[in-house]
Structure formats: structure tokens, C-alpha cells
Amino acid sequence: MADSKKEPPHQPRDESRRKFLKYSGTAIGGVVVGGVIGGLIGANGKNGKTEETPPAQPDTGKPAQAAERDFNQALMFFNQDQFLAAEAAAERIYPKDDSGPGAKELGVAFFIDHQMASSYGLNGREYMSPPFYKSEATQGYQLSFKRRELIALGLDALNTYSNDKLQKAFPDLAPEDQDKVLGDFEKDAVNLKGVPASTFFSYFLNLTIEGVYADPLYGGNKNMGGWRMRNFPGNQMSYTNDIEKDEFVKMEPLSLSDHLEIG
Template sequence: MRKASLKSGSLLHGRRAMLQGTALCLVSAALLRFSSAGVSQAAEQSAPADYAYQPVFFSHEEWLTVSSFVDRLIPADAEGPGALDSHVPEFIDRQMNLPYGHGSEWYLRPPYVKTSSALGYQFLFTPRDIYKQGLSALNNATKQRYRRPFHQLDADQRDSVIALMEKGNITLSPVPAKLLFSQILKNCKEGYFSDPIHGGNYKMGAWKMIGYPGARADFMDWVDRYGERYPLPPVSVGGYVTQGGV
């Protein structure tokens, strides 16, 4: 994106266009619910030098693929931090080891009857399945098309592949491209706006960008002051004003 990295007209027309409609509902849900030569230059340079998180669920190549994918969904720019700055891949990795990743709240039991997607999720894949099988299929597809795995593509090539996935115009198997795209996009936005206690939203950078007060006990005196920026820094569920200690 670099303002709008995906060329597809249906997804994003800039950072704020994507984030504005989802920010408050995502942060509220987050409060309640719960490197390699191959990686791109952006993925290598965006993480702090002392960032030492090691993925538990993702393999090394899966980690690089997820990191290079979310880097294109929310890249760093003048408006605020990117997905890598915000440790979104860490958030996703942690989620995959929680009941959510195992699809514990999804109905995945028989009998299996083919029906309309209008009735809800119609696949048997858990989030863990979507990532494990989908990322492998994605890398196989880009190796056929570009002779390189996804994380070794340049930014424009990754944007092109992501746009094709959004529209379902690239074939992945067994996880459909649109399903993998929507899963990563959903988790990327959740991690970007989550409480830092869950691993994402490093130093509450996304909250600061939109002026969200976080888990402050009381800010009722500001609810009617429309258009005014809240003057105090956000606070995480753990009571921290900065990431240190989270």
C-alpha cells in the first residue's frame, strides 16, 4: 500500500480508509476476548533491534511469509506504525496457540451438507489449518509464477499476488485464496489494534494514531467532546502506559 499498496479497488484506498471503519470495534473486541536473507527489506528493518520474539506455531518460512504479507497490508508510513512495527505477526502466532486457533468456538462437526455461504462459515479448516495449509499453497503458487516463495518477492509482486487472492483470481489448494486472504487480513487488523498484552499493537502505536484511550477506568468527561484529541496517552489492560512490562 504505501498509502494503498493493494492495487485492487475493493480493498483499500489508503491507511485511514481501511482502518477508520474497523478500529473501535476491533480494539473493543480485543479488550474483551481474550530473520533471514529471504525476507523483504521492509520486514528486516521495521522490527526493533532488540525484538527477540521466536514463533511457536509458525515455522521459519511461515513466519517470513506472514510477516511479508502483513507488511503489505499495513505498511509503515507518516500516519503511523506498520504491521511489523506493531508486532502483528507475534499476535497471530500467539492466537494460533489459544482456543481460537483451534477453532474451539466454530461448529466443525458433521453432518456436512453443502449449502450457501450466506449461512456462515462453510469450511472445515480451523484458523491453524488455514495458515498451515494456506501459506504452503501460497508459496507453491508464487514459486510457479515467480520462481520464488512469497516472502522473497518484491513489494509490487506481493501486492499483485495479494490483490489476486482478494478477488479469488489465483488458485490455492486445499485452502482457497480468498479464505487465506480474509483470515490474514482479519487477524492483521485485530493484532494492529489489540491490547498489547496479546502481543500486537507494540507501544500502543495504533491506539495513539487514532487517539484511542485504551483501558482507562474513566474518560466520561471526554465522550461529548467531538473532534478533540484525547490529551492523555492510552493505557493497556495491564495498566501500562508504554509497552515495557507488558
């Protein structure tokens, strides 16, 4: 006897893909987390039954809203003391004011931490073997230290110098005292092992500014707050609808992660 059951109607590719992402894991920054584990999350555990799967949300055509918890804000290199020192120092370099958030709110210390954990922090694309010769200022980074070693050394020195001079760790100092300590590093009034203190200060200052304005995909510029202060549109796919307009067009900024597509 012929089977009287009818096959379910064919679903469009986009709809089925959305369901796959929804029920097999969570898309975070363009990476699917969960896989098989995600498929087990819905299991009730009682009588071996599973909960009914909720219907897929309609596609509004707008970028997905950021999760309430930012999983990009996780330490990869710093220890806790180094991270807190980096967070406090970055906030003094780029403080919160009436124009917008400061470095702490923008997650700049996480950006720096992630950079130091990467190949960039290890000087992965640079020749770092001796002999070492005195370099010219125009030659860029020429230290025998890897970048992560320089930053870790400087952050540890911030706390040591603050404790020796003011009996408090750098993050615990009053803002005006933090400024004085940073000023001492900038003026080479602090003795670091094998490197001028001003070199650390200059490099950390540059990293702070980069963290304020880099794409949020890299850990800083949280919620694109740095871009919003500058009315910077971020990574738009096209300007064809606005390029001929005479007036300034203010756009909602987009991150690289808004354009990532899986499948």
C-alpha cells in the same frame, strides 16, 4: 536476660509486595516469572556469599515501562517460513507510511501466530464434525478446516505460488510483486486444496487489522502504536475527569496489562 534487639518497623503492604516481585522474579504481562529461580539469580557463587540487594525503586504512580526485550514476541505455532510469509503479507496489507508504523513493526504476525496457537485457532468452541453442507455467506465461518489449518495452508501456498511464478519465496519478492501475488489470491486465481484462495485472503486481511488494533497483551499493536495513530485511549480505568469537557482530550493509551495486579 531480655533480648535488647528491636523488631524492624512494619512496612506498608504495597512496599513489601513490590520488593517480593523485584527479588523473586520479573513481572511480564501480569505473570511472575522466576519464583525460586529468581531468588537464586542474586547468588554470587563465590564463597557461598550473596550480593547485597539493591533498594526498591520509589513508586511513581505511572505504568511500568515495557522491557527492552519483548517476551510476548515468540512463536507458538508458525514455522519460520510461515512466520516470514505472514509478516511480509501483513506489511503489504498494512504498510508503514508517514502516518505511523506498519504491520511488521507492530508485531502483527506474532498476534496471528498466537491466535492460531490458542483455542480460537483450533475452533475450540465450535462444532467441527461431519457431515458438512454447503453454507450461506451470512453464516460466517463454515469450513471443515480449523482456522490454524486454513492460515498455515494459505501461507505455505503463498511461498509455493511465488516460487513457481517468480522463482522467489514470497518474503523475498519486491513489494509490487507481493501485491500481485496477494491480488491473485484475492481473485481466486490460485488453486488451494479444498478452499477458495479468496477465503484465505479475506480471513488473513481481517486478522491483520485485528493485530494492528488489538490490545498489546495479545501480541500485536506493539507499544500501542496502532492506537496512537488513532488517538485511541485504550483501556482507561475512568473518564470521570474528562467526560464533561467539550474539547477533544488526548490521552496516553493504556493496555490491559497496565492494570494487572498481583497479590
